[in-house]
Amino acid sequence: MTGAARAAAPALAARGLVFGYPDSPPVFTGLALEVPAGRTLAVLGPNGGGKTTLLRLLAGSLAPAAGEVRVDGAPVGRGRRALAGLRRRVQLVFQDPDDQLFSADVRQDVSFGPLNLGLDPAAAAERVAWALDALGITALADRPTHLLSYGQRKRVVLAGALAMRPDVLLLDEPTAGLDPEGVESLLATLEGLRGHGTTLVMATHDVDLAYRWADRVLLVDRAVLAEGPAREVLADTAALAAARLRPAWAPTAARALREAGLLPDGAPDPATPEEAARLLRP
Numbered sequence: 001m002t003g004a005a006r007a008a009a010p011a012l013a014a015r016g017l018v019f020g021y022p023d024s025p026p027v028f029t030g031l032a033l034e035v036p037a038g039r040t041l042a043v044l045g046p047n048g049g050g051k052t053t054l055l056r057l058l059a060g061s062l063a064p065a066a067g068e069v070r071v072d073g074a075p076v077g078r079g080r081r082a083l084a085g086l087r088r089r090v091q092l093v094f095q096d097p098d099d100q101l102f103s104a105d106v107r108q109d110v111s112f113g114p115l116n117l118g119l120d121p122a123a124a125a126e127r128v129a130w131a132l133d134a135l136g137i138t139a140l141a142d143r144p145t146h147l148l149s150y151g152q153r154k155r156v157v158l159a160g161a162l163a164m165r166p167d168v169l170l171l172d173e174p175t176a177g178l179d180p181e182g183v184e185s186l187l188a189t190l191e192g193l194r195g196h197g198t199t200l201v202m203a204t205h206d207v208d209l210a211y212r213w214a215d216r217v218l219l220v221d222r223a224v225l226a227e228g229p230a231r232e233v234l235a236d237t238a239a240l241a242a243a244r245l246r247p248a249w250a251p252t253a254a255r256a257l258r259e260a261g262l263l264p265d266g267a268p269d270p271a272t273p274e275e276a277a278r279l280l281r282p
Contacts, residue, residue: 005263009073011199012090012168016067017057027053027222030067032108035168035199035216037072040190042210042217042230043203046244049221051203052095055170058201059092069167088117091166095173097153106132106148106156107141113164124163131159134189151182158186175209187213207234211248212271219243231269251272 012035016237020026027050035041042050058069060076060083069076069086076086094100101110110131114124132138135155140148148156154177161169171190175183190200190213204210210217210230217233219225219240226239233239235251250269253276257263262280270276 010034010070011039011072011148012058012201013070013073014054014058014067015070017054017064017067019053019057019064020235025222026223028057028064029223031178031220031224033218033227035201037167038194038197039215040194040200040202040213042214043201044207044210044217044243044245045220045225046205049243051205051220052172054220055092055201056173057205059170061085061089061092083202088164088213089166090168090170091161091164092170093158093161093174095176097150097157100146100157100160101153104144105141106137106143106145106159109145109156110160110163113160117164127163127165128159131163134162134192136185150177151179154178155186156183158189162193166198168201169193171200171202174202174206175204175206183209203281205245207240207245207248208250208272210234211250219245226277 012030014033017028017031018026019028032053037075043054045051055064057064060069063078071086071089076082088112101109103112111124111128114127115121119127124224129138130142135158137152137155137159140152140156145153154174158174174186178186194200202210202213211234214230216228218227219233219242223241225242226233226236231251234248237247240247249272254263254269257276257280258265267279270279
């Protein structure tokens with residue numbers, strides 16, 4: 001592939017993915033997706049619809065029965081070296097932080113990945129300091145991981161992924177268990193990563209969060225039900241119903257406000273109640 005063609009290729013793509021668990025119906029039979037570099041994709045669907053399975057296939061921790069994952073247009077092999085290269089560039093953060101925490105204290109846990117890349121201690125320490133600061137947990141650096149709250153453990157795991165400086169970050173329900181302040185802090189961190197060119201994929205069942213955050217949305221329920229710009233897909237009540245999801249608050253509220261003559265045609269849909277209040281303020 002030429003340099004120009006590679007530059008135009010999606011950062012992450014799947015072609016014809018087929019996967020099923022033993023003694024269960026297939027989860028996917030021919031799934032395809034593309035995520036352009038530096039963009040954000042929200043994967044939405046009901047529990048059991050395949051969101052986590054898809055992230056694990058993209059990260060290489062599950063092997064498809066058929067099809068392939070591509071990074072920057074190049075197919076990812078299944079050999080040890082190929083998968084090690086994939087995990088340097090694509091990091092997956094699980095929903096449950098206890099599935100990924102294994103070191104005695106926070107600094108050790110966040111430094112594990114950079115040190116295993118072969119970085120010298122000074123370079124690894126710089127990455128760890130940056131990641132802890134990005135998540136607002138520098139003060140926890142020497143805290144034993146078993147003494148952290150659930151929200152703190154989630155931030156530590158995310159810091160460990162950030163310290164790898166991945167091209168693509170896959171997040172499985174990253175806001176689950178966080179309080180509202182924690183959610184806003186996480187979204188601000190992700191916005192900063194997007195500003196630096198990181199490609200972000202988030203699995204969630206929170207339609208309103210996806211409406212605020214994502215460039216594009218993929219609706220899945222053991223198949224792709226819809227894919228496209230977030231504000232178009234999440235205004236499609238039939239597609240959301242097929243995915244067993246409730247309508248997004250923002251387009252529903254905007255439609256009601258326009259019908260009442262309170263929101264001018266052409267004004268942007270408010271993504272949050274706070275935005276709606278600002279738009280309606282005299």
